Amino acid sequence: MSRAKHYTLTGVYSSETTSTMVHILSESNSIINQFLAEIRDVEIQKDRMRFRRNIERIGEIAAIEISKTMPYVVKDVTTPLGIAPVSVPSEQPVVGTILRAGLPLHTGILNYFDHADNAFVSAYRKHHKDGSFDIRLDYMSSPSLEGRILILADPMLATGSSMVVTFKEMMQHGKPKHTHIVACLASAQGVEYVKSHLPSDITLWVGAVDEELTAQSYIVPGLGDAGDLAYGTKE
DSSP states (O other), X not given: OOOOEEEOTTSEEEETTXXXXXXXTTSSOSTHHHHHHHHHOTTGGGOHHHHHHHHHHHHHHHHHHHHTTSOEEEEEEEEXXXXXXXXXXXXXXXXXXXXXXXXXXXXXXXXXXXXXXXEEEEEEEEEOTTSOXXXXXXXXXXXXXXXXXXXXXXSEESSSXXXXXXXXXXXXXXXXXXXXXXXXXXEHHHHHHHHHHSOTTOEEEEEEEESEEOTTOXXXXXXXXXXXXXXXXXX
């Protein structure tokens, strides 16, 4: 028997069959809606610098939300007039991204987690004549992930297959304590694929979830090809 899924007023998408949480950041009105509107807008997105900066901004907002879930420790800070006890993160995450489209989102997250370690993966779709495709990984650079908090960034979670392949390959570097996946836009299909193929304790943070996915695996209404919009078309 299928289990009903639901959206709560706090923008959290969940299922009764799994503990995976998907936080939809645009469910509650905030400035992130403006940034999402601009990266979707067919005229505004022609400005590559603005497109990249808006994706960075979404990454910054996601970083703030993720930071609220992290462990903290009280540190005494010496000021010119005395001692101030301040709660600061007790550990730093590893921020990973899928090249090349993920770079602006990675930068936004790194703007706030500026002491984080970093990981990079080159993954792409290898299309076949019948319309199907495989996910190919050409390159990976990562510190040890054992016992770490891992944040994986990719602006578009379309089918979810690139993220799943990337995550599984990264496990060669150790098992993280917790993994956060950040995307600007996701398809409902991509969300379900990630939830069914990755550990249930992973947390997803997405700007918005769109219902449709084309035969070419583009999100609809989506925004187009994030990598091309940020860095230009490729052969």
